[in-house]
Amino acid sequence: MKIPSNKILETIPPSGIRKFFEIVAENPDVISLSVGEPDFDAPWSVREAAIAALENGATHYSANRGSSELRGAIAKYFARKFGVAYSPEKEILVGNGASEIFDLVVRSVLNPGDEVLLFAPSYVMYAPLVALAGGTPIFVQKISEIAKKISPKTKALVFGYPSNPTGATFTKSELTKIAALVERNNLLAISDEIYAELSYETKHISFASLPKMKAQTATISGFSKAFAMTGFRLGYLLAPENLVAAANKIHQYCALCANSISQVAAIEALENCDAEVAKMRAEYKLRRDFCVRELRKMGFTVQKPAGAFYLFPNIRKRTGLSGDDFALNLLKKERVAVVPGSAFGAEFADHIRISYATGLAELETAFERMAHFVQSLK
Amino acid sequence: MKQKLLALLTKNPRISASSLAKILGTTAAKIEAEIQKLLKSGEIVGFATILNSNGQDEITAMVEVRVTTQRGRGFDEVGERLAKFPEVVNAFLISGSHDLNLLVKGKSLADVANFVNRKVAVLESVTGTTTHFLLKKYKEDGLIFGEKVSDQRLKVSA
Numbered sequence: 001m002k003i004p005s006n007k008i009l010e011t012i013p014p015s016g017i018r019k020f021f022e023i024v025a026e027n028p029d030v031i032s033l034s035v036g037e038p039d040f041d042a043p044w045s046v047r048e049a050a051i052a053a054l055e056n057g058a059t060h061y062s063a064n065r066g067s068s069e070l071r072g073a074i075a076k077y078f079a080r081k082f083g084v085a086y087s088p089e090k091e092i093l094v095g096n097g098a099s100e101i102f103d104l105v106v107r108s109v110l111n112p113g114d115e116v117l118l119f120a121p122s123y124v125m126y127a128p129l130v131a132l133a134g135g136t137p138i139f140v141q142k143i144s145e146i147a148k149k150i151s152p153k154t155k156a157l158v159f160g161y162p163s164n165p166t167g168a169t170f171t172k173s174e175l176t177k178i179a180a181l182v183e184r185n186n187l188l189a190i191s192d193e194i195y196a197e198l199s200y201e202t203k204h205i206s207f208a209s210l211p212k213m214k215a216q217t218a219t220i221s222g223f224s225k226a227f228a229m230t231g232f233r234l235g236y237l238l239a240p241e242n243l244v245a246a247a248n249k250i251h252q253y254c255a256l257c258a259n260s261i262s263q264v265a266a267i268e269a270l271e272n273c274d275a276e277v278a279k280m281r282a283e284y285k286l287r288r289d290f291c292v293r294e295l296r297k298m299g300f301t302v303q304k305p306a307g308a309f310y311l312f313p314n315i316r317k318r319t320g321l322s323g324d325d326f327a328l329n330l331l332k333k334e335r336v337a338v339v340p341g342s343a344f345g346a347e348f349a350d351h352i353r354i355s356y357a358t359g360l361a362e363l364e365t366a367f368e369r370m371a372h373f374v375q376s377l378k
Numbered sequence: 379m380k381q382k383l384l385a386l387l388t389k390n391p392r393i394s395a396s397s398l399a400k401i402l403g404t405t406a407a408k409i410e411a412e413i414q415k416l417l418k419s420g421e422i423v424g425f426a427t428i429l430n431s432n433g434q435d436e437i438t439a440m441v442e443v444r445v446t447t448q449r450g451r452g453f454d455e456v457g458e459r460l461a462k463f464p465e466v467v468n469a470f471l472i473s474g475s476h477d478l479n480l481l482v483k484g485k486s487l488a489d490v491a492n493f494v495n496r497k498v499a500v501l502e503s504v505t506g507t508t509t510h511f512l513l514k515k516y517k518e519d520g521l522i523f524g525e526k527v528s529d530q531r532l533k534v535s536a
Contacts, residue, residue: 124536
């Protein structure tokens with residue numbers, strides 16, 4: 001029998017990140033600057049809370065939306081950090097990571113043929129999930145392009161800041177411009193703020209904190225980046241009541257609830273880990289400054305990213321190589337792995353993504369090797 | 379720069395001046411000068427190496443010392459005196475049921491016991507001692523013993 005297949009899925013190309021993963025996996029002994037997760041382990045108090053949760057029998061389903069204790073803690077945390085108040089009963093949904101939450105949101109709001117504007121380059125899961133939900137992803141690179149790309153079919157605008165893969169964030173004035181477009185065109189803003197805690201010079205401004213925006217925004221966040229809890233698989237949605245109810249309808253059928261042990265641990269993260277988060281943030285900042293200086297020494301033009309733990313330099317201007325060739329040769333000759341920009345879209349084929357979620361000692365060796373590689377291209 | 383430098387040195391005293399220079403965006407010469415300045419001012423007292431000896435070739439004891447103070451002879455006098463013995467690795471004045479807390483090292487149990495009896499207990503202002511022999515170390519100066527540092531992450535992820 002031929003296994004039936006989904007027509008939309010057939011049109012989605014395999015992940016460029018996955019392809020590169022397979023190449024890197026064949027090369028042991030590489031320093032990887034290709035990792036999209038913190039190198040820190042989750043804070044010990046969080047792990048201790050998870051152990052205690054198991055001991056205390058947190059081995060059952062929780063409420064579909066997440067335990068009321070965790071939703072309460074999320075509401076308090078978000079109000080304390082970003083000044084936006086959400087109702088734990090009605091406006092918060094806990095899921096298995098920010099990716100599931102994004103999937104739930106687009107499936108809740110899209111009908112076949114609807115268009116969704118996405119900032120590019122952006123996290124690799126947005127476009128495939130929009131497509132699987134029946135939507136058509138339309139890419140914009142600048143705020144000034146948004147107005148031109150809006151059609152009567154446009155339902156939502158997706159953006160993530162600080163950004164994976166560029167590390168860039170939006171300023172207040174940029175956010176205000178986006179908000180005006182969102183309001184004027186009656187769009188749903190889907191704001192992925194999972195890297196919010198990793199903002200270095202400026203304080204993160206949550207999109208929903210802008211005037212009138214809370215009613216038009218689905219804010220997505222989670223525990224993976226701020227608290228180094230990737231393996232706990234926990235994210236959340238903050239949105240108007242009817243959107244949370246719709247997303248929860250899908251969530252209860254496809255996931256039932258998020259991991260109960262993780263939910264207990266997450267409360268500890270939200271309530272008692274500010275100092276741990278600050279420590280990690282300071283370490284990333286030190287590394288970012290180091291990476292930017294080293295890249296500039298090699299002759300690359302780099303903007304200092306405001307957040308996350310990525311750099312996304314154009315390497316063609318300096319080296320004449322495409323991101324794919326740069327990444328493959330750097331891997332083969334110097335055993336350093338970076339992600340080719342093509343993984344984030346064909347328009348970014350001249351870029352590479354460097355992740356500095358790696359210890360300083362390894363970063364130093366990796367950048368020495370990279371400098372040696374760039375030197376050899378002359 | 380000073381705070382960042384101190385944090386990096388505390389984490390790894392063997393880090394080279396050239397690495398520090400790269401991380402902090404300055405020159406190795408400036409790093410060297412700054413470290414010398416910090417040593418001279420006493421802000422950095424020294425650099426220690428932490429051995430995973432766990433009692434194989436030496437004996438360690440925590441010694442609680444109770445002290446009576448007399449006019450003109452405060453805790454400092456006895457504390458500073460005890461600190462001068464090479465057998466005393468740490469010497470702290472603390473609050474609570476006793477006054478001074480010493481970490482004493484020797485080659486054998488007898489060695490440590492003799493030191494406490496003959497050098498510490500006999501001091502005029504010392505009214506009593508309690509010696510606890512160390513059985514096992516789990517963590518010292520922020521470093522966990524026997525902890526394997528291995529990266530469990532996937533080599534490439536989105």
